[in-house]
Amino acid sequence: xxxxxxxxxxxxxxxxxxxxxxxxxxxxxxxxxxxxxxxxxxxxxxxxxxxxxxxxxxxxxxxxxxxxxxxxxxxxxxxxxxxxx
Numbered sequence: 001x002x003x004x005x006x007x008x009x010x011x012x013x014x015x016x017x018x019x020x021x022x023x024x025x026x027x028x029x030x031x032x033x034x035x036x037x038x039x040x041x042x043x044x045x046x047x048x049x050x051x052x053x054x055x056x057x058x059x060x061x062x063x064x065x066x067x068x069x070x071x072x073x074x075x076x077x078x079x080x081x082x083x084x085x
Contacts, residue, residue: 021047025054032059034083059085 015021028038038055040048053067060080068076078085 015047018047018050021051022054025051026058029055029058056080056085 013024015024032038032055038052040051042048049069053065056067056078057063057065059082060078065078067078
């Protein structure tokens with residue numbers, strides 16, 4: 001088993017509000033590396049799209065970046081200072 005696969009795991013989080021979601025996005029963006037995969041699962045309205053957009057905005061270093069909902073997108077690529085997301 002590769003080191004990358006051994007790091008895989010499931011984490012279940014309950015975030016209190018949008019500010020907590022934005023803090024999590026900033027924390028995740030700070031540790032993500034090229035090739036990392038983040039899979040989000042949750043009920044409709046749970047905040048998956050908000051978290052995905054917030055992570056992307058952190059990686060792009062652009063808080064106003066327009067990003068469509070990832071819910072219905074098969075592949076959506078963005079160029080960021082840290083590489084293609």
